[in-house]
Amino acid sequence: SQTIHQWPATLVQPVGSPLSLECTVEGTSNPNLYWYRQAAGRGLQLLFYSVGIGQISSEVPQNLSASRPQDRQFILSSKKLLLSDSGFYLCAWSNPRAGTQETQYFGPGTRLLVL
């Protein structure tokens, strides 16, 4: 079966420091991968998605970047964190070969607090 991991689970960082959040998927190959941010415990905003190694699409202009160095690894980064980067970051994967049945499955999330 497939599993998705995110780490760290919780992170407290000072303003201006760098960031690296990692997401890995097991039990599948060539997944589509997604990064979401959930602010204030509610709305989900799609930040980035990737359909393959090195292929990243950005949904909104922001202080963050994403990379996919390996097939099942998705990294969210920042060179200098802002207070507004605080939130709950969720990674998700889907199987593009499922066609219309394609479903996104989410990881446990990383809570980031920027002080």
Place this chain on the structure above:
Amino acid sequence: AQSVAQPEDQVNVAEGNPLTVKCTYSVSGNPYLFWYVQYPNRGLQFLLKYITGDNLVKGSYGFEAEFNKSQTSFHLKKPSALVSDSALYFCAVRANYGGATNKLIFGTGTLLAVQP
């Protein structure tokens, strides 16, 4: 523009009573609709989806949802609520953007509170 609306921020129901969490959508073409549940400080868990076929879709934990094309709705239901069902529920629709057809648009979420 494609969108999803969850008109209720919160739904309160007594344990043992039926529950409904409402969702309406606006898309061009055939809708692909999803329900997810989120427990505190956890990721989203997939509950069920409508792609095609029967309008009544059954999912995890005894939940079901009814697709109504004329009313553009996809309400989540359960015949008998449990206290453990208390969580944040998200409705989502798959968006169609050019060549990238696998992105989801989420509603703002509905907090379900089940009182014992």
